[in-house]
Amino acid sequence: MARCWPVLACFLVVLTGCTSGKSGSAADYDPTKDPVVNVATTFEEKPADASKINAEDTLYRNCDGNPSSLNPLFMSSTYEFYMADLLFSGLFMFDKEMKWQVNDSLVESFEESADHLTYTIKIHPGRTWHDGHPFTAHDVVFSWENILDDDVPCPSVKTGTDQIESVTAVDDLTLVMVHKNALPTNPWNALFPIIPKHIYEVDKEANPDLKTGEHNNKYNRGPIGNGPYKFVRWDQDSKIIFERWDGFPGEQGSFKEMVFRIIPDPNMLLLRFNKGEVDEFRMNAKQFATQSSEGSDFAKRGYKVLKPQWAYSYIGWNQDGSNPFFNDKRVRKAMAQALDLPRIRRELTYNLYENCFGIFHPTNPAFSKKIKRLEYDLTAAAKLLDEAGWKVDQSKNGWRYKGEGDAAIKFEFTLLIPQGSSLGQEIATVFQDDLRDLGIDMKTQIIEWAVFQMRTRNHEFQACTAAWGTGTDPDTLWNIWHSEQYKADGSGRNYGGFMNDRVDELFQLGREEHDRDKRMGYYREISEIIYEEQPYLFLFNRATMWGVSKRLRGMTWSPRGIFNFSPAEMAWWTPALKE
Amino acid sequence: MEDSINEMKRKSEGFWRSSWRRFRKSKLGMIGLFLVLLLIGTGLLAPVLANDQPIMCRFKGEIHAPGLVELTWNIPFAKHVIKKSFPFDQAGFRFRKRFEREKEEGDWAWLPPVPYHPNGTSTNVLQPATTEHFIGTDEVGRDLAARMIYGARVSMLVGFVSVGISTIIGLFLGCLAGYFGGIVDVLISRLIEIVLCFPVFFLIVSIVVWRPPSIWNVMIVIGLVRWTGTARYVRGELIRLRDSEYALAARALGASSARVIFRHLLPNSLAPIFVTVTFGIAAAIAVEASLSWLGFGVQPPQASWGNILKQAYVNIQTAPHMIFPPCIAIFIAVLSYNLVGDTLRDAVDPRVAKS
Numbered sequence: 001m002a003r004c005w006p007v008l009a010c011f012l013v014v015l016t017g018c019t020s021g022k023s024g025s026a027a028d029y030d031p032t033k034d035p036v037v038n039v040a041t042t043f044e045e046k047p048a049d050a051s052k053i054n055a056e057d058t059l060y061r062n063c064d065g066n067p068s069s070l071n072p073l074f075m076s077s078t079y080e081f082y083m084a085d086l087l088f089s090g091l092f093m094f095d096k097e098m099k100w101q102v103n104d105s106l107v108e109s110f111e112e113s114a115d116h117l118t119y120t121i122k123i124h125p126g127r128t129w130h131d132g133h134p135f136t137a138h139d140v141v142f143s144w145e146n147i148l149d150d151d152v153p154c155p156s157v158k159t160g161t162d163q164i165e166s167v168t169a170v171d172d173l174t175l176v177m178v179h180k181n182a183l184p185t186n187p188w189n190a191l192f193p194i195i196p197k198h199i200y201e202v203d204k205e206a207n208p209d210l211k212t213g214e215h216n217n218k219y220n221r222g223p224i225g226n227g228p229y230k231f232v233r234w235d236q237d238s239k240i241i242f243e244r245w246d247g248f249p250g251e252q253g254s255f256k257e258m259v260f261r262i263i264p265d266p267n268m269l270l271l272r273f274n275k276g277e278v279d280e281f282r283m284n285a286k287q288f289a290t291q292s293s294e295g296s297d298f299a300k301r302g303y304k305v306l307k308p309q310w311a312y313s314y315i316g317w318n319q320d321g322s323n324p325f326f327n328d329k330r331v332r333k334a335m336a337q338a339l340d341l342p343r344i345r346r347e348l349t350y351n352l353y354e355n356c357f358g359i360f361h362p363t364n365p366a367f368s369k370k371i372k373r374l375e376y377d378l379t380a381a382a383k384l385l386d387e388a389g390w391k392v393d394q395s396k397n398g399w400r401y402k403g404e405g406d407a408a409i410k411f412e413f414t415l416l417i418p419q420g421s422s423l424g425q426e427i428a429t430v431f432q433d434d435l436r437d438l439g440i441d442m443k444t445q446i447i448e449w450a451v452f453q454m455r456t457r458n459h460e461f462q463a464c465t466a467a468w469g470t471g472t473d474p475d476t477l478w479n480i481w482h483s484e485q486y487k488a489d490g491s492g493r494n495y496g497g498f499m500n501d502r503v504d505e506l507f508q509l510g511r512e513e514h515d516r517d518k519r520m521g522y523y524r525e526i527s528e529i530i531y532e533e534q535p536y537l538f539l540f541n542r543a544t545m546w547g548v549s550k551r552l553r554g555m556t557w558s559p560r561g562i563f564n565f566s567p568a569e570m571a572w573w574t575p576a577l578k579e
Numbered sequence: 580m581e582d583s584i585n586e587m588k589r590k591s592e593g594f595w596r597s598s599w600r601r602f603r604k605s606k607l608g609m610i611g612l613f614l615v616l617l618l619i620g621t622g623l624l625a626p627v628l629a630n631d632q633p634i635m636c637r638f639k640g641e642i643h644a645p646g647l648v649e650l651t652w653n654i655p656f657a658k659h660v661i662k663k664s665f666p667f668d669q670a671g672f673r674f675r676k677r678f679e680r681e682k683e684e685g686d687w688a689w690l691p692p693v694p695y696h697p698n699g700t701s702t703n704v705l706q707p708a709t710t711e712h713f714i715g716t717d718e719v720g721r722d723l724a725a726r727m728i729y730g731a732r733v734s735m736l737v738g739f740v741s742v743g744i745s746t747i748i749g750l751f752l753g754c755l756a757g758y759f760g761g762i763v764d765v766l767i768s769r770l771i772e773i774v775l776c777f778p779v780f781f782l783i784v785s786i787v788v789w790r791p792p793s794i795w796n797v798m799i800v801i802g803l804v805r806w807t808g809t810a811r812y813v814r815g816e817l818i819r820l821r822d823s824e825y826a827l828a829a830r831a832l833g834a835s836s837a838r839v840i841f842r843h844l845l846p847n848s849l850a851p852i853f854v855t856v857t858f859g860i861a862a863a864i865a866v867e868a869s870l871s872w873l874g875f876g877v878q879p880p881q882a883s884w885g886n887i888l889k890q891a892y893v894n895i896q897t898a899p900h901m902i903f904p905p906c907i908a909i910f911i912a913v914l915s916y917n918l919v920g921d922t923l924r925d926a927v928d929p930r931v932a933k934s
Contacts, residue, residue, distance in 0.1 A: 267895060290897045347704050348718070398669030414791075419874045422893050429719045429880050433700045437671040446874040451788050 029289040029350040031306050036294060039303040044553045046254070046573050054576045059255040059552075059569070060279045062263050062272075066236060071220040072193035073147060073154040074211060079260070082563050084193065086242055086258060087225035089250065091121060091140065092191050093566040096558040098472045100187040101566065105250030106135070106226075108173075116182040116514075119190065121175040129196050130230040130245055137169035142197035151208040159479070160189040183511055184519065185475045196224050228253050228570060237262055254554075254573035270547075274298055279549040285423070288545045289350030298547065305546040308354065310361040310470035310559035313423075314536035315339075315415065315431075315463055316456075320486065320497025323462045324402065324409050332534040334384035336374040338438055339431050343376075345540060348426050353540035358531035359470075359477060361541055361559065365516075366474045366523035371531045382438055385411075392439045400439040412441040416464040418452040424465045427539065456495045459486075464495070467542060469560060474523040478507050481530065498535040551575065594927075598850070601926040608922025614915035621728055622735040626650050629693035629725035632667055632674045636688035639681065643667055645674075646691060695722035697729040698880040705898040715900045717890055726882035727904050733883040734912055737798055737867040738860035744802025746856055749809025754840050756810070757817025764814070771807045779804045779866060787875050794877045797870055801863050809855050816848030850927035857920030861913045868909050884909050 031037050047053065063079040072084040091107055094100050102110045109122040127135040144167040146152050163186070165178040179186045199219050200210050207213035211220065222231050228250065229242040240260040244253055261278060263269045270287050272278050274297040283292070283304065292298035317326035317335070325331055345353060360367040385391075390400040390411050400411040415431075417424040428444045435442045442463075447455070456464050468480065479485050483499040485492035503526050510522040531538070544561050554571045555562060563569065602608055626649035627634050634646035645667040652658045666672045678688060693713065701720035708715050713724045756767035783800045790796050820826060821844065829839050870876035871885025872892075879886060884905040891901035 267892070270896070286894070286897065343702065347702065347720075392671075394665065394669065398666075398671055422890070425879050426719050429698070429721075430700050432880055433698065437673070439670050441670070444879055445791055446878060447792060448784075448787060448875075 029352075031288075031352060034293065034304070036292065036299050036302070037304045037306050041550075041553060042303050042305060042548055042555050046554050046571060052576050053254050054574045055254065056256050057254070057574045058257040058259060059572070060277060061258060061260045062269060062278050062281050063240065063260045064262075064264050066262060067240070069211070069220045070223045070231065070234075071195065071210070073143075073152065073157055073195060074220065076156060083240070083242075083260065085227065085564060085568070086229040086253075087223055087227045087231060088193055088195075089225075089227040089248075090191060090194055091123075092187065094191075094472060096556050096565050096568075098559060098565070100191075100472075103250070103566075105248075116186060117179050119175075119177040119179075121177065123173045123175070124249070125173060127226070127249060128247060129198075129224050129226050130247075131224050133196065133198050133224075134172075135226055136172045136197075137175040138172070139197045140175055140194055141167050141169045142201065143194045144192065146195070146200070146210060147192055149208070152210055157192060160185070161192045163189045183475075184514060185473055185511070188472055188476075194226075196226075199224050229258055232257075251567060251570050253570050258569075270298065273547055273549075274301060276301060276549075279552060281547050283545045283547045285349045285352045285545065287547070288352055292547065302547050302549055305544065305548060305555060305557070305562070306352065307544040307557045307562075308361065308363060308559070309542050309544045309561060310364060311467055311542040312356045312359070312361075313353075313465070313467040313539040313542060314356075315465045315539065316496045316536050317534075318459060318462050318464075318496045319535060320459055322459065323413065325411060325413055325462070326496075328388045329533060330384045330388040331390070332537070333374060334381040334388070334438075336534055336537045337377045337381040337384070338434050338440075339427075339537060339539075340376050340434055341539065344427055344430060348423060348430075349540065352543055352545065354543070356538040356541045358527045358538055359481075360474070360523070360527050361470065363559065364470065364474075366520050366527065368524040368528050370524075370528055374534075378434065378438060385438065385440075390440075398439050399441055410441065411439065412443070413462040414443045414445050416452060416455060416461050417444055417446045418449050418466065419446050420449065421465070427465070457493075459488075459495060459497060461495075465539075472560075474520075474526075475507070475511055477523075477526075478511070481526070481535075482507050496535055498530075498533070500529060500533065503529055594850070598923075598926045602922055605922040605925070607918050608926070611915040611918025611922065614911055615919055618731055618912055618915070619735055622732040623653055624650070625728050625732050626652070627691050629695060629697065629722070629728040630691045631694060631696035631699050633688040633690050636674075636678075637686045638674075638678065638688070639683055639686065693722060693724045693728065695725040697721065697725040697882045699725075705894060705901075707898070707900040714904050715898070717887070717901060718894055718898075721880075723887070723901065723904060726887055727884070727908060729882045730884040730887060730905070730908065731912075733794065733877055733881070734864045734867060734909075737794065737801070738863045738916075741798040741801035741805065741863045742856055742859040744799065745804075745806035745859060746809055746852065748803070749806035749855075750813055750845070750852070752806070753810035753813025754817055754845060757814035758821050758836065758840050758844065760818070760821075767810070767814075771810055774804060775807045777804050780869070783870060784873075784875055792875045792878060794867075794881075794883075797867060797876050798863075801866055805859060805862070808859070809852060812851050812855055813845075813848060816851065817844055820844050820847060851924075853927065854920050854924045857916050857923060861916035861920065864909065864912050864916070868905075884912075 064077070067075070067077070067080045067083065069075060069080070070083060070087065072088050075081055075084055089103065089106060091103055092100060093103050106123060106127055107121055108124045111120045112118070123135065123137060129135055144161065144164065147154060147157050147161045163180050163183065165180045167175065167177050169175055177190060179189070200216070203213050203215040204210070207216055210216050221234060225231070228245060228248045230245040232241040232243045234240045239262060242258045244256050261272070263272060263278070266284055266287070269278065269281050270291060273281055288304060288306070292302070292304060317332055319327045319332070321327050345351060355373060357367070357371045357373060385400060389402045391402070392398055393401045393408070396410070401408040402411070403409055415428055417428060425444070425446065432442045432444070452464070455461050479493045481494060481498055481503055483494070483504050485494035486497045486499065506522045506526050510519050513519040513522065544557055546562055548555065551574045552572055553575065554573045556568065556571055558565045621628065627646045630646050630649065632645040635642070635644045643664050645663045648661055648663045651661050662668060667674070675694070678686070699721060701716070703712070703716050704718055704720045706712055706716045712722050714727070715723050717723060717726070752767050752770070756764040779801060782804060783797055786796060786800060826839055826843055829843050867876050867883065868885035868888065871883045872889045874889070876885055877883035888902070888905040888909070891905060895902055
């Protein structure tokens, strides 16, 4: 037992030695003055002279855990989609402006009928899968059939794809795709992933879900794709290795290998970047502002990329009437005025996240300049709450109550926070403190992500905090804001029960309108109504924050981030080493 | 003759007294006990050690004692009887701000040594130790010392409540199995083996799926799963004692089974239980800290050592000052309970003490 004392003594020494550490406050961080942010070389385009490019380099990337599957039908996390883009190549794609394109390397010709209903697609002859098996129209038909097959559990891919009436193979290389309706979103609905028929038909009868069974499992963990990189090896909990596929008909990647290191912890990720074991990684606000300034270990090896992103964080109110608080617009507005966002942006997000004006980013064509943000103002919030009938009751410890006598209801609600969202918890703490001043008792509950999703989908919450990324077209917001998307069975994404007839109507108009300007007008009006109604407390627009090795060049970005569009990492390169 | 009389006197000093005498001889045990009492004291005195409201004050000519009132709330249900005076009972009342502004002549305030509420945020974020904040602040500007003090409260609560539950269950089932034997023993022993296989941690994490995460759930689950050690101990003791002369005598006099067990056998087998209790508390504190670290234990903003440690870890690069207080507190708490348990084990066993 006596051996314990030296240990304790050491602890105390370390403690006293550390109390004089320098202040970590970075409230005055200004990214525009940071010399390692958005350095020009990072964005330098690929030179025409191939000898200037290092063709033997390996790009070390990262992944926050073992992927659940490498079959594009079953992917759900961001990192899994990064991998899918390398392994698989589809008939269509979109560029960094989110514009839809035909994939010329696979498609020889594409025709759209005058009524926008029928696509006729001819595939280049001689295209193959990684194993040399020909890529044909039958693969596309097989994939479409399986995505819509109820036995195959791939709900995220099913939405959109189910708007296609039929996909038929006229011959080996000719496809006819018929849409149910002439929607402006049809091109995006045709973007479903394609899997090799010759691999997955083998076990389709015994294991129709394409997921279970030894055969399916083998190919879901080591897929045969047709993308620019092919699968080499998956070392559980350590790394996944892809290798450039020389048979790829499109633009070749500059890197011979891509290695995804599995690193779940963000602190560890930064340390491993600093050691040179990772070449690119998503940074969090804290790392960006306080752990990577000039002179730090980070800055010796890397640069930072900061770009706007079409994604916003929010606190969502459940206004379906299941709680007595949030179906009143005045209450929701009061909440928006009770949150000290300037302080949160300054102290918790280090000025890296921009003000949010509702569902569209200021750079989105559907953004409305008419929206005026609700400012932090506790007096105004208190007034709104009084008007809504929530009065401070001094005889009951100063909390706000509504109603008389025993029937009086206390203003007390619970905010759900997904586990792992430390920023969400910090925001909640600040909010809680201000709400207490107003006489509102906010409790918090941190729950595991899967449970969080289940509870929000089933409308079993009062308030929750999360973030939405914006889809490629504003019509994708239909499934968040249209009243028909409030479903009892939990299949819709209108979690909070937002109902507005005009918004429903505008979504319908937008879906049928083919004139772009008119269409954007409808969505602008939708965003104005939604901001006015405050179904969400809009927190801030997130930003793309990336740490990249100094040797990397050719980086591009889109409103969705730096991956998942064409060409993204296919345009990256590193200069050739001098002999 | 003299010696044997002295011997008799010493024997008659009683089990508890002699155990205490043996306990006192161990320096480490005494240090452990001192630390345990210090932790319990910190937990109980939290409202007067760290609070944004004064222990006592004169505000606008009236005497208030909000800190002392909160202190009485340590007594169960006292919260419903003893209430703070207006305006200290109001949720939005900020004493320090109001006192500065509305102070009248002759007003005074006796503030706690750490004059902050554990959940009161400020704009002084991630500050290292200063004279204002003894061990610094966290990322939303809350005083760490205040949070550590309230964290001690949580740790003590978890330790005592969960071990309380497990001890009651363990004692009861252990007595039944040990005294009656036969089929009862077989059934209870199998049950013990089944429960022994439950991984406490995963059980709690999975319970979160259908019950909201809360400290009470954590305590109940730890209590419901951790009783096996106690039960096995008691069962063994009762098997040993049930055929002893005094048990036979009690039965011969017509005492009921319940009386024999609870009046005669159980008090004689209690000593080793205290050992499992102290170790149990140490283990429960560690489990609570790890759960809070994962976010499944104490819900924010309530402070616990586990969730302070979690925040500290997130900020380890920029604010290393945060990581040490919770680490040291958990270390000392677990160590001191184990020291007490260790010493107690020797102290209640006369054979070890004599050798």
